[in-house]
Structure formats: C-alpha cells, structure tokens
Amino acid sequence: MATMRYAEALRLAMTEEMERDPNVFLCGEEVAQYQGTFRVTEGMADRFKDENHGLRVLDTPISEAGIAGLVTGAAMAGLRPIAEFMTWSFAILALDQIVNHAAKILYMTNGQIKVPVVFRGPAGTGNQLSAQHSQSLEAWYAHVPGLKVVLPSTPADAKGLLKTAIRDDNPVIFMEHAGLYSQRGEVPEDPNFTVPFGVAAVRREGKDVSLISYSHAVGVCLSAAEKLWQEAGLSCEVIDLRTLLPLDMDTVLRSVQKTHRAVVVQEEWKNVGFVSELASRIYEGAFDDLDAPIERVGGPFVPMPYSKPLERAAIPGEEDVISAVKRAVA
Amino acid sequence: MATMRYAEALRLAMTEEMERDPNVFLCGEEVAQYQGTFRVTEGMADRFKDENHGLRVLDTPISEAGIAGLVTGAAMAGLRPIAEFMTWSFAILALDQIVNHAAKILYMTNGQIKVPVVFRGPAGTGNQLSAQHSQSLEAWYAHVPGLKVVLPSTPADAKGLLKTAIRDDNPVIFMEHAGLYSQRGEVPEDPNFTVPFGVAAVRREGKDVSLISYSHAVGVCLSAAEKLWQEAGLSCEVIDLRTLLPLDMDTVLRSVQKTHRAVVVQEEWKNVGFVSELASRIYEGAFDDLDAPIERVGGPFVPMPYSKPLERAAIPGEEDVISAVKRAVA
Amino acid sequence: MAKAATTEHNVPSREALQGLDRATLLRLMHIMLLIRRFEEPCDKYYRAGKMGGYIHYYIGQEAVATGIIPLFQPGDLMITHYRDHGYALALGTDPKRVMAELFGRATGVAGGKGGSMHLVDVERGFLGGYGIVGGTIPLGVGAAFALKYQGKKNICASIFGDGSMQQGVVHESMNMAGLYKVPCLFVLENNGYAMGTAVARHSAQTDFVKRVTAGYNIKGESVDGMDVLAVRAATNRILAQMRETGEPYFLEARTYRYAGHGYADNAQQQKFYRTEAEIDKWRKRDPIEHFREQLLAAGVTTEAELNAMDEECKAIVADAIEFADTSPFPSPDSLYEHVYTDM
C-alpha cells in the first residue's frame, strides 16, 4: 500500500500495463510533451520515448473523432490503445466512432474482430467551466450495447479499474472526475492488483436507507450519510456502483431488501439519466420490499451556468441528498 | 380532411410553413434534385426554386456536423431552418453541434440569441439495415436541456406536430419513423391546423392496463391491445406520448390511476432508455396506485443484426407487448 | 494469391500488357468477370426477398479492386466502405460465403449479422466493410498506425467514395496520416456521384488530388479506374514506394457505377441526376470489354478461352447462390452472441 492521488493512481495503472504489454499505447491531446492537461500522464512520454518509433505516448491534433477512429482501427489491427479525451465533453465529437464503430464491430463481424480500446479522461462538473465543458453523459454510453462504462470514485479503484479496463477485450468508457484527481488514498502497489467490473462496493454499512451512487457523487453521499447519522441518527448504507455497464444489481437489491428505502444519486441531469434506469431496476427487483418511492437525485435540467452561485445550485450536493433521504424516510 | 400518407403529411407541413414564412428553408442530403431519399421532399425544390438565390430547398454534401452547424448559425442570424438527416443514425456525427451548440446557445447568451431550428428525418429499425443504420437514440436527446423531442405516430400528427416544430423558437428533434412513411390516414387540410407539444393522445380507452408508448411502437401497442381484448378480454388503454420533451405526465398518471397497471413500450434498447425515465416518473407520481411493477418493453441489448429472423427478434413486437401485459395483470 | 503476388512483383512491367505473364493476366480477367457475374443475379434475389437492407453494386468499377488487391502481400490490411463485394471477391474470399452473407445465413462471412454492406475476411486482412460514409477512414489510418507501431513493412488500403471527401473525420484522419507518416493507401473510388449528387455539387474542389496533397502533405495521383492495367501499374509503383518509406499515399481512381446507388435507386430515380447517354458513354469504356480486347489483340488468349472462363464464373456464382439459399439462418441464440467478448 502507498498513499497517492487519484491522478497518480491512473498514471501508475497505465505505466504498469504499458510495461507489461508492448501493445498498449496512449494518445491524446497534450498527453506527451505537455505532460497532460491535468498532469495525469506526467513523465510517461519520457519513460517510453524510445519505443515503437516514439509512438507509445503520442500527442494528437485537436481531432476527437479522428483520434477515436485511429485507436479503434489500431485495436482492430492488434494493439491495445488508451485514448485520452481532454474532457468527456469533447468526446461528443467522437461518438460516431465510439458508438457506431468501436462498440459494434465485434458484433458486426460475428466475433471475428475485437476492439480492445480504453477511452478515458475527466468528466463532470465544477470550477465554473460553464455549459460546454461540464458534461459526462454516462447515461448515453450506458445505453449502448458493446460498451463497458466505468467511473472510479477512489484512488485505489482508479488504479484497479483502469488496469482491468486496459486488459479488457472490449471498448471501455472510463470516466474520471476532475474533482477527484487530487484526492489522496491508499493504493495497492502490487502490479497484479486489479478491480473487477460489475462488482459494486459498499462504502458504508447502514440499515435505514440505501444511498446508491458512483463517481464523485459517492463522496457526497458519504458526507451526507455521516451528517444524517450525527444529526438525525439515520443509518445510511452507501453503495458505489463503480461500473454502470456491467451493473451489479445483486449488491443493490440486497441492500434495498435490508433498508426498504433507496435514494439514487448522480451528478448529471436527472432526466433520462442513469438513476432512472437504476430506479426502474430496483422497483422491478424489489417492488414489494420498498416502503417508499425511490428518491432520484440528479442535476437540474439546465445547461451549466458560469456564475459561481448558479453553478453551485446546479450541482447536486450534500443538502440535496439529505433532503432526499428525509423524504424517503418521511 | 384528406387521406394521405405520413410522408405526404410531412411534405404538406413543410410546404405550408415555407409559404407562410419566407425565413423557413430546408436543407439536407438529396432533399432537392433527387426529391428526397424517401421522397418526403418530392417537388419542393421546384416549388421554391426561384426564391432566395435558390437556397430555400438545398442539397448538401455528406457533412452532418457541418449541416447541423450551418442551420444553427442561420437560425442565430434570423432564419428558421429545417435540416433533414437522411437517417437519425447519421445525426450522431452532428451531436456536438446539436447538443453543445444549438441546445445551449439560448441559455449561454442569457436568452439573447434563439435557435429556431428543426432537425428531422427517419429513425428506427426495420428493413434489415443492420447495426449502423437502425438507431433513433431519442433517449439521448431527451436527456438534454434546451431540446424538444417529438416523434409522431400518425399522418395527422406528422403534419400538426411538424408545423408546431417549425413555428417553435427552440431547437426541435423531430424523429419520423421510416416504417410509417407509407401509412395512410386522415389529415386536416386547414393550414392553421397544428398539434401542440406536451399533450399526449389516448389512442384507445381501457380500464385494466395502461400501455404507454410513442412513434411506431404505438401501432404495435394498438394491435396488441386489440388481440388482448379479443383473446383475453383484457381492456388496455393506449397512450401516445407524441413528445418526450415536453412530457405530458398528467395524461399518463390519470390513466395509471385508473388502471393501476402500466406497460411502457419503446422500440430502442431498453437499457437506460426513455421507458426507464417514464417508469420512474410513474412510480413517483402514482406509487400507491400501482398494483404491480411497471413492465418495460424495449429492444434487446444488442446491435441490430442483418439477418431477417434475427432482426425480427431484435425489434419489440406485438407478442412482447402481449406477454408484458399478461405479466402485469398476473 | 498473396504468395503469387510477391513473385509477379518482380516482373518488369515495361512492354505491352506491362509484361505480365499470362496466368496473371487471366487471373485479373477472372476476378473482374467473377465480380460482375456475382452481382448480376442479386436484384432477382433481392426482389424475391432473399436479400434485404441496402445493397450497393460494384459493376462498372471492377478494374479498381482488381488492379489493386492482387498486389497485396501477406500481412497487408484493407478496410472499405459498404460497396464491398468487389473487394472481398478480388481478395479471394469464398463467393459462397459472400453470397450467404447477402442471404443473411449462418454460413455467411459475418454469420448473417452484417449483410452486403458489412463483409469481412480477417484471414485475408480484410477488416470489414462499413456503412457510415467516411467512418472507415480513421480506422484505416489506425490500422496503418498499428503496422508502423509493430515495425511491419505492410500497408493498409482504405477504400472509399467521393462523397466521403466531405466528411470531417476524413480531414482529421488524413491530417494525422500525414503527420505521423503511416503506411495507409487511401483509395478514392471517384465514380462521379455521391448517391444522386454529382461531385461538382458536393465538393467546392473537384480536384481531390490537389485537395489532399496540398492539405496534408500526402503524395497522390489520379488513375483511370476503367483500365485494370493502369490501376495495377500505378498501385505496383505506389506500393513499392510505400513499403520502402512507410508513408501514406492518396490514389484517386476515376470510375463509374452502371447500376443505381443501391437497390432503391432504380432507373426512374436515376433520371433525377444522370442520363442514359452518360451511362452509355462510360459503358463504351467498360473495364472488362476493354481488357478483353487488349488480351485478344495481344494474342494472350482466345475468345473460346474467355467464354469458358465466363461460364466458369457463372457456375461459381450459381453454386454460391445454391449454397446460400440452402444454408441455415443463424440460430436465435446467436442474437445475443458477440455483443461482448465475455458477456
């Protein structure tokens, strides 16, 4: 175990996997010479500069669709690429390559061509980046067969899930959260450490209400849970889904069957968001166990505004979770 | 009233609105000289050829993102464009322009610049078009604040909703269904006839189960309802949402409060699909009225295969709705 | 086939028929004939409901695939747009399995999941045909990137139409190909139209070689796509150079499709954008007829031999149809297979 930042854990995962498998390479905007916009890839270009004609850590033009297509084609030809999007908001430009190509090629070729590629980068809200730079859209990706969708909430998961993603033979949507990059935590140094997909983590045990979330919102749920315990004696169980596709409903349903109440929390627009799928599945799997309607917490249905007070109001916070829990137990 | 095809009703709506407002123009691939890939725009180029430098009905290169951006910019400068996508599967290439620009510009400019544009074209499955050509992705668009999402299921709605879309000052996602183009129906000829957004239609009254759907799936629900009545004496109420954004939950909840059972039906992938949002809202609005979990019917989680029997199995049909209803009343 | 290709490779292409040996010349003719005979009966089976979806014919453009593909060497890769029958057949993919794919059968090259637009033959380096205009160009650049990354001397051929020249991702990909210098052979099949839109109506610049060479510092040239030997000669020279330098190249083949864009683009529809006269003009330069005359003139073969070859091709196609039509449809379970490698 070593204490490190979420961003460092990501770097360690990539570096270890690139050392382990010469077919793994990394490309994206500013990932090499500039050391990464958020310093996630710092030092990697130097580390691998003499290998494969200097193509192992590669700077690209601002061509998101081209990048996504290039790595998909490289994967079809036998490599295992990692493509970094400067932010997931820009990946919208690459959706045709990701959704209409990377995600479908295995199926269209009847299993003959696999596409082992990882699309990663920061997502989410915060820092007054305003409307065009504050999206993650995980609900879009989780809607698409052929993709796997991963959103780590801790440094250890950042490392373990990214290693699993790189070793996976399918296209993986790996959404980091810029708000977590500097978060510190214990991370196993063992290069064989990985975290499997499809296994949710119970971050806090509880008996009154199940708080189910992922990515940055997990931390919001944990602090809300602590407050609710301190101030209202309410015992919340906090579940971190880790991966939305595959989705670990067993852990979720087990918790709800125990607590009989559920609050599902995400950062992005609630409308047609992932929490709606999650809620529907909980209703279907535990209809008779529920003592109250499930509370969905998500972003208000507005583009992200720049002004600080407005932005704060547009990002679901501790208070939103707390009031949702109180409604659920009312 | 006149009997006409769904495709003709769309053409009539566009022609009437273009005659009514000189700022309305139409562009897209093969819409002019070729008379439209599905003949929806037949004759329109001739009708308007001498106006505005021949720009009123305009053929474009195969540049979906460029087209979406061009019409968005034209709308910002005072025009009221209609852009046709040859199919909505290709609109994935234009998502950044639609979602990160057209949908957000009114908000980003604090209401100073409006974007009255209609993005329309055929969507949906059928005809063995296989994986890359069989999508609609309405769940993606309905997730985005700033957009309105419309999916007409009858010739009359095709005309009335399209006219409302063209007169709307916001970007409208108007998804037609290729499987409905040749469907005939009664259509009001009155040029003032429009169908408002946000008002669902009860296509069939019933008391046992509410079948809630939109677009091509409405017809599937109606035939299933008829069969269920004939063969099992089950009385199904069939609701056509018409628009997913805005969404008419009042009509939906009123129906469910009456029937106590709901089956929500869509053609596309169920997972994180629109039916999940719809189900969540019904649970939240009528939790105590429900006698059974809501049944969600949607496409299986696979890319669309080419082979006819496989494709048939991948498109939710009458049988799927019938068994869902039987589960709901079991 | 690939093996043979390596040997021909050394044959000097100086004299008439570029000094190609008889076997090679006859194989080129055989490929062109097979492609044409393969597609001719398709309309009938499409009408009969044996095929569905979109089907795009290659008839008229045979010289392009035939001039390029036989020059492939083991390890070379290829990716194409949906107009892909000719490429699969030129590559030597079993006509039975190609036809079975069009019929949507389990024995098809993609198990019936792909259809006409989505043929594939991994064994021969064919990474597949895809349906999004321009969508394959970045994939081809990526495959070429992989070849460079792996230090191979191979190339990746990327086939597409004139309409895709207006797709943004093509611009992004060509810029990256020029920037990273990867061995991607861009083959633009300029058949004059993107569906019903003539090149001059979809492109501000109709000289695509100029656009690409000036825009991305990629070498390029244009060749007569109705002349199989011209295409072959250019490709031969280009591939030798690419295997040497590992750099990208842009080859425009000027050609023409006789049939409609797809099945739905019938004679009536075609009147909206082209004339019978134009079609006839191009038919007079028919690649098969032209080559036939060359061969006969040079005394390489006889009418009788060519007719026999034609009959043989028809027989191969008849067998393919028989095979396809008697093959089973995919099993219902296969609907859920290969969505993921592991779930």
Add this chain to the structure above:
Amino acid sequence: MAKAATTEHNVPSREALQGLDRATLLRLMHIMLLIRRFEEPCDKYYRAGKMGGYIHYYIGQEAVATGIIPLFQPGDLMITHYRDHGYALALGTDPKRVMAELFGRATGVAGGKGGSMHLVDVERGFLGGYGIVGGTIPLGVGAAFALKYQGKKNICASIFGDGSMQQGVVHESMNMAGLYKVPCLFVLENNGYAMGTAVARHSAQTDFVKRVTAGYNIKGESVDGMDVLAVRAATNRILAQMRETGEPYFLEARTYRYAGHGYADNAQQQKFYRTEAEIDKWRKRDPIEHFREQLLAAGVTTEAELNAMDEECKAIVADAIEFADTSPFPSPDSLYEHVYTDM
C-alpha cells in the same frame, strides 16, 4: 463606431499610415491599449476567486481584432472562439459589462451565465464566443448563409485559432462555404500554438492558406498579425471585395500570445513547449509599441497624448472592475431562465 467606419472606408490608403485620419489612428491605438489594460489585472482577480473557469488572454494579438473590427458596417456579424475579450472590446461592447461577465455577475453581457469564454453582444452583431474548438466555424458559415439568403450586402467574420484547423467540422464548413459562396470571412489567428502544441506538431500542412485555397476554392492570404495597419489594409481590401462578390475569404493573421494558453498554463507549464527567448523575440514586435513608434515618427501624436490615453484606458478598466465587483450575482431563479424561450 460602425457609422464612422463607413466613412473612413473612402479614405485612400496610399501614403504612410495609409492616409488614415488622426482620429482613426488614435482610435486604433485606444482599442489596443484598452484590450491590454483590460486583461492585465485579470490574473489578480482570478487568484482572488472573483473569476473562475477558463480565461484566455488576448495580449499580444491585439492588432488582429483591432485591424479588423472597426471596419465592420451595420448589419455585419461576428462569431469567435473562447479567446474573445479583444473582439468584444474592439467592437465597443461596454467594458463594464464584459468585466462583470468575467466576475459572473447579473450585469454581465450574458447575465453571468457565460463567463470569459462566452461573451456576446447581439446589438453589435457579435453572435458570441464559444468553447468547442472549431465548433463555431459552421455557425459562422450559417450566419453568412443567412446574410446571402436575405440578400444583404453584409459579411460574417468567423474568428478561430490554428488548432481548430484540425477539426473535421471546419473542413465540412469550409467546403460548404466554397460550394454555396457565402460571405464568410474566415479569420485564422495563427498564434503558433494550440495550447502546448506547436503548429508543426498538430498540422501535416503548416501553410494553412495553401490548404484552404486548394481544398475549398476559397481565396485567401496571410498577413502580419502584429501590425495593426497591415491587418486593416488587408481587411479593408478583402471586405470591399466580399461586399461586392458575396464570396467567402480566408485570412490568416500570424500572431503570438504572450501569456499562457489559459490561467492554468503558467510560466512553469509553458517551459514544456516554448522558451523565454521566443516570447521575447515576439515582444520585440509588440503591436502596441510598434504602432506607437509609427504614430510618433509620423508626428500624428505625442508621448504625452499617448500616455494620457493609456491612463484613460486604465481608468476605464478600474471603473469596470469597480462596477463588476459591486454588481449583484444572478438571482437563484435565473438558473432556470432561458433554457427554453417558452418553458
């Protein structure tokens, strides 16, 4: 301003300083000084948490906006990328409201919803600054399309950076502009870098004029973006021609940004991609200093007058900061306003 522009328009630009009258020359200087003085204090307020998000400085590039914008006529339109302070100020947008937008206040040009990247001034034809690289280019073409459609003699100026030359949608849009012949003035501010990536590292073709003219049949040229009079002369000639022909034009201004790409790109970060020496080299060609010398040499003005003008600009900025800092934040309800025009 626009009014005045129409008259200057007739001044023959033969002699030194292109025969521009004193008032015009001084206004150009005033605009450049205002832009620079406006941005200089921003870092301090950003650090103090008064501003947030991304902020991109225009310092060093002042001659480009200043050489172009005053030539606008009523009805002309403009759209820019996120590096937009200079354009709003050159256009005459109230510095108070621009600063208030950076402070996220209700009095800002976008009511605090946009911030530095998303300024707007509909009244003056500024359709806004946006943050997706290349994303505004089709919008500008669309606005120009609207001008042609409406039969107006106006133009739309579309401002963007060298990095956006690698965005697919830019290719698609320029092709459409060349195809439909719409009056869009493409202004490429080539400041040598896309964030930390030098032009030669992101573009296979570094001669953008060549790429665009050869690729889309759009006329184009390059101009010294550090020389306000050179930019103005070129723009003057180009706009006259565009208003005549209604056709698109591509103008590359070679310029340089002194500051980092954005706030986060501090001196330490910049070491990864450029040297102090390079920055100094460009500073020696500072557009304001250069123009100052020209004016003094020609005896158009005096040191004293220019210093007074400088003080005046600083005062305007001080007022703007005061105004911004004392302005109210948007009301909580405004969060839900303007998502739709009607719901």
